[in-house]
Amino acid sequence: MVNSAPDAVDSATDTLSDHELMLAVRDGELDALGELFERHHGPLYGFLVKLTGQRTAAEDIAQTVFQRMLKYRHTYRDDGSFTAWMYHLGRRCAADHFRKNNAAPAATDPSQLQDHADDTPHAGDRAATRDDHALLHSALGRLDRDDREVLLLSRFQELSFAEIAAILECSVGAAKVRAHRALRELRDTYFQLQKEKLT
């Protein structure tokens, strides 16, 4: 995690949990949100890039999420989970973004492909990996947004299914079923795209 918090963020906040920090924000210590930003903006942004397929949109939405945290800080509950609340706001903001732009997420953002370079030594392997990532992004882009959300939350964000269920406002059992169904959908689409590429 990048951690170059400005001086405004008190180093004493390092030892506090996310929940304690958010309670402090709620009680008027707004600087505590700086530490929460440093801890979470990276994973949140990553989730939003995969969800929207667009880097610019993901940045805008992440910004809006932290803006809403400030605006609605008084609604944060004593028994809340900060991460679940953040992703709850995240998917709401993403839904608003899609509604405003009246567009489904892009299957693949070509500018993303540059970011997929990895440490594979051979150029041919690197190209294959990039292609594979692009195919997976395309497959993700073809899922329903609800399926994509549950899959990304369950794989990347280190959330329990209880928290995912709270974010999606459904039961734990329903969240599990939806996550598994989404994975099967992704597999079908991903393999189909691989076949199409080979032929």
Next chain:
Amino acid sequence: MNCTHAQERFADVFDGRLAAADTAEVRAHLASCPDCQREYSALARTLAALDALPDARPGPALRKNFYAMLEEEKNSAASVAAATARHRHHARVSLWRWILAPAAAGVLALGGFLLGTRFATPAPAPAPGLDPATARIIADLQARVDSVGQLVGMSLLQQRSTSERLQTVLATLDKKNPDQKVISDLIGLLALDPSTNVRLSALDALYPHANQPIVRSGVLATLPREQNPLVLVAMIDFLVAARDREAAPELEKIVRNETIDQGVREAAKRGLAQL
């Protein structure tokens, strides 16, 4: 375990959230079922590909914009806190104006009365043996001397400190029927005194005499000169309490004047509704 049960548990196996005994049961089924093996393998490859997707990193603008927004919110929160403090101060001033100041004036008046009855020398009676005409002349002269004394006293008022001027204004409250000079001096203080507190106290001192047309017209004439929103609102309240319908055009002017403080304009609007 049949295929349906096994496949229902794949997600938990992938997450590592299944109990060891249940996981072993699923693996035992996989070992004997080629269909489930294919399903499991395909899902595992998809998940591996998904987990291998590199994390995108946000540009510097996100952090920059976030801290700019945070600063803005902090300033805004500080402004709200300052406004709340101002409001509380205003409430304290109002408490002083409407409850404590009259109470203090009452205590002063009572004290003055008690001291007066105990120590004051009795008024000199006309000397015996004077004819009625001479007695009238002496009484007239006495009244003129008293009036000059009042005039000099009020003129010197402006040269005193703010607290002394306040005390003098409060002292007028114990006069049940102050003469017109005292009334006009109070109106003069309301119009000209540089201290907001003295002007507010002068207005308070005029309240018992709001039934006099000269008092109402004096306050109304002073209204356009006043700049302080607090005093303006108090004057509007005074005119409305006095049911002075002649104040309506002046209040309408205030309502229409967008350069005047919003609170004053709202007070004028409310006042117009009551008039």
